[in-house]
Each structure stands twice: as structure tokens, then as C-alpha cells.
Amino acid sequence: GPRDEDYEIPPITPPNHPEPPPLHLMEHDSTSYLCHSLPHNGLINPYSYPELPTLMMSNMLAQESHLVSNQMPSLNQMVQAIGAAYDCVRPCVMQSSPPILPNPMSALTQLNLQVSRGALPHGSPSPPGSKSATPSPSSSNQEEEAEAHLKMTAEKRPSSDMMKPKPKPQKKKKKKDPNEPTKPVSAYALFFRDTQAAIKGQNPNANFGDVSKIVASMWDGLGEEQKQSYKRKTEAAKKEYLKALAAYRASLVSKTNNDPVETKSAQTSQPSPHMMPANPLYSVQPSSPYLGPGAFPLADLQSYAGHAPRHALSQTLSQSQMLPSISASPPSSFQISPPLHPHQQLSLHQSSLLNQPIGMQQVQSQPIIPHQMGLQASLHSPPPGQQGFSHLQSEYQKSIGGSQSPGASGP
DNA sequence: CCGCTGATTGTTGAT
DNA sequence: ATCAACAATCAGCGG
Numbered sequence: 001g002p003r004d005e006d007y008e009i010p011p012i013t014p015p016n017h018p019e020p021p022p023l024h025l026m027e028h029d030s031t032s033y034l035c036h037s038l039p040h041n042g043l044i045n046p047y048s049y050p051e052l053p054t055l056m057m058s059n060m061l062a063q064e065s066h067l068v069s070n071q072m073p074s075l076n077q078m079v080q081a082i083g084a085a086y087d088c089v090r091p092c093v094m095q096s097s098p099p100i101l102p103n104p105m106s107a108l109t110q111l112n113l114q115v116s117r118g119a120l121p122h123g124s125p126s127p128p129g130s131k132s133a134t135p136s137p138s139s140s141n142q143e144e145e146a147e148a149h150l151k152m153t154a155e156k157r158p159s160s161d162m163m164k165p166k167p168k169p170q171k172k173k174k175k176k177d178p179n180e181p182t183k184p185v186s187a188y189a190l191f192f193r194d195t196q197a198a199i200k201g202q203n204p205n206a207n208f209g210d211v212s213k214i215v216a217s218m219w220d221g222l223g224e225e226q227k228q229s230y231k232r233k234t235e236a237a238k239k240e241y242l243k244a245l246a247a248y249r250a251s252l253v254s255k256t257n258n259d260p261v262e263t264k265s266a267q268t269s270q271p272s273p274h275m276m277p278a279n280p281l282y283s284v285q286p287s288s289p290y291l292g293p294g295a296f297p298l299a300d301l302q303s304y305a306g307h308a309p310r311h312a313l314s315q316t317l318s319q320s321q322m323l324p325s326i327s328a329s330p331p332s333s334f335q336i337s338p339p340l341h342p343h344q345q346l347s348l349h350q351s352s353l354l355n356q357p358i359g360m361q362q363v364q365s366q367p368i369i370p371h372q373m374g375l376q377a378s379l380h381s382p383p384p385g386q387q388g389f390s391h392l393q394s395e396y397q398k399s400i401g402g403s404q405s406p407g408a409s410g411p
Numbered sequence: 412c413c414g415c416t417g418a419t420t421g422t423t424g425a426t
Numbered sequence: 427a428t429c430a431a432c433a434a435t436c437a438g439c440g441g
Binding site for chain 1: 429430431432433434435
């Protein structure tokens with residue numbers, strides 16, 4: 001795969017971790033060249049999810065928790081070191097520490113922070129999007145070049161001649177019949193759609209690239225169960241899509257044969273009496289549309305964050321973050337998002353709709369229900385904006401040590 | 412027939 | 427309509 005290339009294998013394995021961690025630890029991120037050393041730390045902290053995790057992953061929670069604690073110290077150190085090296089690092093560290101916030105937001109917040117950094121007020125070297133910008137000119141030159149070369153080679157040479165079915169070069173989108181039924185979006189796309197809103201809401205500054213990375217990380221960290229849930233939806237949609245497609249084709253054929261004029265009526269009636277014609281997909285998915293954007297995702301977001309993104313996220317975050325917060329405008333980008341917990345609702349919905357294991361688990365294992373409710377209530381009312389949680393922010397900071405200054409807070 | 416690879420598609424938002 | 431990063435999916439070809 002494309003991104004595999006990057007995986008260069010982490011030069012440094014986490015000394016502290018005896019076992020290969022489930023996820024975050026190992027992140028050999030692709031872009032590690034930027035800052036290998038601190039990969040996880042950045043994430044780790046941020047991802048320490050206190051109670052959210054219960055969402056879906058019970059076991060992970062346990063593991064991670066302990067992991068987090070272990071890493072915390074190292075994280076600080078690393079950060080410091082890194083900071084020294086790269087001047088930008090401190091930010092990442094900061095908030096990571098909250099040991100256990102009562103609210104789920106913690107994870108989310110962290111996430112935000114990371115992301116927010118992307119906004120970079122001024123000159124920041126290398127936003128995620130601008131890969132070519134190359135943050136470190138001298139140091140990674142060779143590597144970069146090599147990489148680039150490799151890429152190019154791969155891109156151009158490799159299979160171009162060899163295997164390239166390439167029946168039709170169609171560079172970009174091929175026109176599709178407008179009438180043709182839309183293909184069901186992939187599980188990932190679905191997930192992206194949902195999550196993206198939440199992420200953006202929390203980090204307005206995050207650009208598409210950042211969001212994409214985060215989402216990817218989340219997706220990666222997403223429990224299989226959850227993934228499956230998405231997949232199920234997709235599958236169902238696909239099924240219907242197939243049907244619709246068949247119908248569409250049939251109608252098309254008939255249309256061709258018969259009368260073009262009948263297109264409309266043919267479509268409508270042909271497709272299947274019992275199924276919906278226009279967009280089977282949407283009708284199928286109860287999740288996003290009904291609950292609303294952000295509902296599920298948000299909750300998930302937290303859990304995802306906690307889960308520990310494998311690679312990109314950490315890197316991305318660390319990179320970006322570092323620069324911005326350097327000086328001191330933490331709060332600006334760092335808005336804590338309202339802990340909306342629509343998640344609960346969602347779970348219920350899902351479970352009822354498609355017996356979701358997740359939801360059940362949550363309820364069972366998570367006694368926090370009351371807690372959540374409270375949060376929900378508070379969050380729910382206020383707009384997704386950032387006002388409602390301002391106090392939260394304070395609290396959060398407080399708990400973590402007031403200032404995010406890395407050096408300041410010693411172990 | 413299965414696996415691998417490349418190309419395509421989809422997500423949002425800005426241009 | 428296009429692009430950004432990313433993942434899923436599709437299509438084609440080789441063993």
C-alpha cells in the first residue's frame with residue numbers, strides 16, 4: 001500500500017513498554033521522519049480516555065489505561081526533549097495529562113488541541129497539507145528526497161507499463177448517469193461523514209487534511225465491533241443498491257427499447273414496488289441522518305481519541321500542535337467541546353435497529369449512565385459552540401495543572 | 412479461482 | 427469541477 005512506504009519502522013522502540021502495545025505505542029508513523037521520537041507521547045496523553053472508552057471497547061480500556069500511566073512520564077520527558085530539539089513541541093504535552101476527568105470530554109478536548117494546532121496562526125512551517133513545504137530543510141533532505149524519489153518511481157515506473165489495465169484513462173471522475181442509483185458510501189465514508197462534523201466542530205481550524213487524518217486514526221482505532229456496525233449498514237445499503245441498480249438497468253433497457261419519455265415513470269415503478277426508488281441508501285441508514293451529525297461521532301470521537309490512533313494522528317497532531325502553542329494562545333484554538341453525548345441515544349437506536357453489541361456493552365458495563373446524562377443535558381442544550389464548556393475548560397486546565405507548560409509541570 | 416495492484420469513488424469545504 | 431488525506435471498493439491480470 002501507499003502509506004506503508006512510510007512505515008519505516010520506528011527507530012526507537014518504546015523502552016517502557018514491555019509488550020507491543022495495542023495501538024498507540026507502536027506507531028511507526030509514516031511521517032515519523034519529522035519526529036519519531038515523540039510520536040506516541042503526543043498521542044498517548046491526549047488519548048487517555050478516562051471513562052469514555054466504555055463506549056465500545058472494554059478490554060482496551062484497561063490496557064490503555066495502564067499504558068497511559070506508564071507513558072505519561074516518558075511523554076513529558078520526550079516532549080521536553082523534543083521541544084528542545086524542535087522548538088515546537090511543547091504544546092502537545094500539555095493537556096495530555098489529565099488523569100481522569102469526570103467528563104468524557106477529556107479525550108475530545110485533547111483531540112481538539114491536537115487538531116487545533118493545525119490552525120497555526122502564523123507561519124508555520126508545515127501544515128499537514130503542505131507536505132512539500134518540508135519543515136526541516138537540512139535534516140531530512142536526503143530522506144525526503146529518497147522518499148520522493150521512491151514515490152515517484154513507484155508512481156510512474158512501477159506498474160505503469162506492467163500492469164495497468166487502464167482500459168480508460170479517465171483521469172478523474174467519470175460522468176455517471178444522473179439517474180443511476182448512487183452507490184452506497186463505504187463504511188469509512190460514513191464514518192467520516194459523522195465524525196468529521198464533530199471534529200470540525202471542536203477544531204474549526206482543522207483543515208480537511210487534518211480532519212482526514214484524525215478520522216483515519218479514529219477509524220483505525222475503532223473497535224471491530226463498531227466497524228462492523230458501520231459495515232453492516234454499508235452492506236445493507238449495498239444490497240439495496242444492487243437491487244436498485246438492477247432495476248435501473250432494466251428500466252434503462254426498457255426505456256431504450258421502448259420510449260425514452262417513460263424514463264421517469266419507468267424508474268419509479270420499475271425498481272421495485274416494495275423498495276424505495278430514489279435513495280435506498282439514505283433510507284437505510286438510520287444512524288447519521290436521524291440522530292444528526294455529531295451525535296454518534298462525537299461520542300465516538302472521545303473513545304477514538306482514547307483508543308490511540310496508530311500512526312498518522314499522533315504524528316499529525318504532534319507536528320502541528322507543536323508549533324502553534326508555542327507562545328501562548330492556548331485557549332484560542334483549544335476549545336473544549338461540549339460533551340455531547342448523543343451517543344447514548346444513538347446506541348439505543350442502533351441496538352434496537354440492528355442489535356448492536358456495542359450499545360449493549362456500554363449500558364451494561366458502564367455505570368456512568370447517570371453521569372452521561374448529566375453531561376448530555378448540559379451539552380445538549382447549548383449549541384455545539386464552545387460556550388457551555390468554558391468552565392469545563394478551566395476545570396480541565398486546573399486538573400491538569402493549570403498551565404500546559406511542559407517544563408513547568410514536573411512529574 | 413485467489414491474490415495483488417492500480418484506479419476509482421466517497422467523505423467536507425474552499426476555490 | 428477540482429483538490430486536499432484517507433479508506434473502501436472495483437476492475438483487471440498473473441500464478
